[in-house]
Amino acid sequence: MxxxxxxxxxxxxxxxxxxxxxxxxxxxxxxxxxxxxxxxxxxxxxxxxxxxxxxxxxxxxxxxxxxxxxxxxxxxxFDRSWQDSAWVNQVEYFAALGLDAGSAQRRLQSMPVTVLGVGGIGAAVLSELVGAGVSSLTLVDQDEVALRNLNRQYLYRRCDIGRPKVDVARDWVLDRIPEADVRTAIASITSPIDLRPWVHPEGYLVVAADTPGDLPQICAQVCRDVSATMILGGCGLKVGASGPVVTPPHLDSFVASRQAAQSIAMTAAAPMTASFGPANTIVGATMGRDLVLSIAGVEAGVDERRIDLV
Structure with a gap:
């Protein structure tokens, strides 16, 4: 003391x-x-x-x-200047965790985060980020809102069908944080060249898309080039996965482990088309929690978190 x-x-x-x-x-x-x-x-x-x-x-x-x-x-x-903000209770939560609460909240507001894929999982992650006060966002997705998305992608409404997902998601963010800086890209990512313009140096990347099969390796290469941190996750039928939060020093070992896993499997499985809204929400919320805590200053674990969905 x-x-x-x-x-x-x-x-x-x-x-x-x-x-x-x-x-x-x-x-x-x-x-x-x-x-x-x-x-x-x-x-x-x-x-x-x-x-x-x-x-x-x-x-x-x-x-x-x-x-x-x-x-x-x-x-x-701790810093009480957040008393009249939307994040007063979160600042208190960070203080209770033993963090420098005001600094943690300021990091969340200023940290650039790219969300690759704003579908079932990405939209859930985005909700957690915005709720936590993340205000510098880049949203990347090639799809338009479709009727079949509405069972699990709760940012979207029937009146949004046919609009680009990133445009609807941007409006959703700005409705909650009017001062947020939101960039959007209607883009398909098939190589590092496609992704690099959308990932900020020393920022964070949320990998919430599931194609192409080597997308995690593509994302890891870009993050390595710009010293960014990434997190990924996905849903299976009964089991989901969140993380790990991969910091720049661990990107090479992450890529090596993915390549080893693919060589054992021989071929990457096609994404599952079946979906269940609560399962996507559970995985997305878990990713969002891990990401927010990492930005706030809580040291992230190095292992993938397996999640029972049923």
Missing amino acids: QSSQRYVLSPAARWSFQGRDLRLHTDSMLLVRNCPDSVKAWVEAISSNANGLPAPTDSDSVDIVGHLIRLGFAVEA
Whole structure:
């Protein structure tokens, strides 16, 4: 603990006193029996002081307060300037995770993200990104909205049938974040040359299209060239997959693993035409969560996440 650091009660924590005992709740519960009055006073104070207070240093308090901080019941005071924004609750969530919450939210607002494919999975990922405040977006898809899309692609309505998906998706984004910077491309991606103009250096790429069969390798090559990070996912019949979030240092090993898997399978399977809306939403939401947390500063896992869909 630094004596100059100021702490507030975690936005995820609740507390109560019962006699001389202090109870704190988050996902778990902590009971402090015969809690010193100085600790009680500090907990009560940091629960209502947005600017936070230094940790007490008296001998009765220092060990208990140290545990409260290490266990996440008390967190560093965080940026409250988001109080009148759509993301106030998310900033509190980041603070409860132990992040520099204001900086995390600013990274989300400024990070350029390309969504390749705004269909069943891509539209779900896009919803999570926009909800999280991502405001610099490039949307790439060659398709128009069709009637058969409406069972799972919830951005689109019957009145949108026949319009390019990227145009409808852009309007959907701007309706929620009017100041967002949204680029669109009606394009088919079959080579790195096709994709490179749409991926920002040091940005993120969401791979939510399923053709051609070597699309993940194409995307990895472009991300390697521009030092971007990528995430991909997909739906099967009963099992889906999300991730991994592949950062530039891991792109070569990712490509090698994909090539090895394809050599074992001999040929890439054609995409499944059957679809179930909730399955796409589950995979897209999982990808969106992993992507948002990665941008916010939570270290991503290196393994694909398998998801039971049925």
